[in-house]
Amino acid sequence: MNHAGPELSPGSASRWIRAGRLRRVAGLVRKEGWQIVRDPSSYLLAGFLPLLLLFIFGYGVTLDLRRVKIAVVIEQRTPETDSLLESYQNSRYFEVRVVHHRYEAQDDLVANRIKGVVVMPADFADRLGRGDLAPAQILVDGSDPNTAGLVLDYAQGVFANWLAQEALSGADLMARASRPALIATEPRYWFNSEVRSQNFLVPGSIAIIMSLIGTLLTALVVAREWERGTIEALMATPVDKLEFLLGKLIPYFALGMGAMILSAVTGVLVFDVPFRGSPGALLLVSAMFLLAMLPLGLLISTLTRNQFAASQAALIAAYLPAFELSGFIFEIDSMPWPIRMLTWLMPARYFVASLQTLFLAGDVASVLVPNTLALAVIAAVLFGLLFRVTRMRLE
């Protein structure tokens, strides 16, 4: 301390220390930044993977059913079967193949080549004439319950419409049957009037992209230093815990925010998803989400000290919850209660709700404020834990 001069006041000394701290953090950030830039896989993750995911959710994952392959079994051709067949062929929901025996269609159902079979038995016309309750039959593949339910609904709808039409073109007394329903329902979908699944899948996928960057990359970071032994070199320097952690967090925070902006812009420009909120709110919620995900990754990394274990743990702790337990694809309310409880611990849950609201509805305070606060609480707890487990000393 001698060479610093006797006139140095305590205040300027702490300024000195602060300046040193700032310089050290800046140095660590620069080093970590170089590591990101030098390893092409890092920016591939930040640049290429978001686009790939958006692309998959934009084109590949669509929950809107279109053109399901079905078979229509006509055991005996009559004018009625021809006319019903035409109705199925004209339906925009079905791609129809005609077969003459049930067993042909049944094999296709087992092989997953078709999703349903409409059977018009040999006595179809007779049964219809008698006013039989069930002249036709529909078989669906229950191994995919969602599609099975939809195919059943659509196939019954086509049949009902056909009956109504037949009644109209038949004798006038039958026209009475095709009366309009007494009570009409008028469904209206707010925020997403044309009911496009992309409109909620694309914003939701931003949560997945940011979970990957925030947790998977950071999970590898400290583990790598332990595996390679470079962490011991760091321990020998004056760098303390806080500086060490800041040096790891800042570059990945920047990377994550960059990926978020890229995904949001792509979502709006390429996939025509509306953005009705304010960019400021999006930045704030995203920053809060990243602040919860980054310490999670570093925590995993510090605890496992092994990149294989860390990558698996990051998958379980971040990627899968973001995908499955966030309300992104699967409705949280429909899950059994223990899993519903579990979703309260998942940062992705709060982020997905905020993203869908920001993109489709706007700055709705009753959604954004509680969700952002929840993220802040999770972030604070994880930072506290991280600070406790980080050791800058060999035991």
Added chain:
Amino acid sequence: MLERIVSLIVKELLAIWRDPKSRVILVIPPTVQLFVLAFAATQEVKNISIAVLNQDAGASARDLVARFTGSPQFTSVEFLRGEPEIAPAIDSRRVLMVLSIQADFSRKIAAGEPASAQLIFDGRRSNAAQIVAGYAADIVARYSEEILSDRRAPLTALARAAGSSAVTPRIWFNPNLEPLWNTSPALVAIITTLMGLVVTALSVARERELGTFEQLLVSPLSPTEIILGKTVPALLLGVLEASMMVAIVVFVFRVPFWGSAPLLYASMLVYLFSVIGVGLFISSLAKTQQQAVLGAFAFMVPAIMLSGFASPVENMPDWLQTVTLANPVRYYVVIIKGIFLKDMPASVVAENLWPMALIAAATLPTATWLFRRRME
């Protein structure tokens, strides 16, 4: 030569098994994933919160509302007092649907005029909303039908047929449309993929990063032998993992297993070969473990998303369906569900098996070639 390969395989297995962390990682995460995902990944919609705005004091409106509150799908029904309360209820995501009945509803019904009930949905959850719209339309239609049948004069047989005739639904393979029967066999396929891919993708990258790969290179082992030494342990682990999960699905989840077990194992082996081929391919390109993990991810996420697990392949645009022909997961999901639920015959399994064999036949030799090139 055989001896050398066997000792390499033993070494690989020991390397994984001796590390307590890897041991935990190989057992706990797959089990947790299976349990959580099997129950979470449901496309069923239930426990729905709705709100009702009834501006009509008449009996018909009250009856209709009672139909909604009595329905098992709607677990929470909130009553609104006026139009201005609709927006906050939906905006805050408190309710998925609002049923709104105008003041003249009962009067119109009594007069035999067409009446209407308005349904407002939260389009941010449009998938669930559409399903709920179906439930709601059903409730309204049934109520409407009831009123009509009370009044209607007797009709002729044909007209009655038009009014009440329906197709008989028959649901095969899963008569109660139990979602668990669908998700859990598919999850066995997906979790096996996750493990198989990450284990192989990281195995070579780790050796390269730690410098032990050089030691392998100076050993008398040939590239083919090294590849075999990496493939067989991953294969063994994969079969073990998959068997554990099949056992959970059958004995804990009580999903029926109607097909043939030898057929399941035969297809599992072919499938694992194709996944390991991809994993080794990634591994031979990656310089660090991070690159290997990210490479595995860049393959895995699209492969799983486009496998028909999250949404049917038939819903995708045609060109993307063509792309999925190169996706091994797609075939295996069909096979495993087929063997579990449909007792799929060998001929149909074979149809889905050869594309996977083709993928394995392309990736395994390519990976070997890449290794050889790297070593020379």
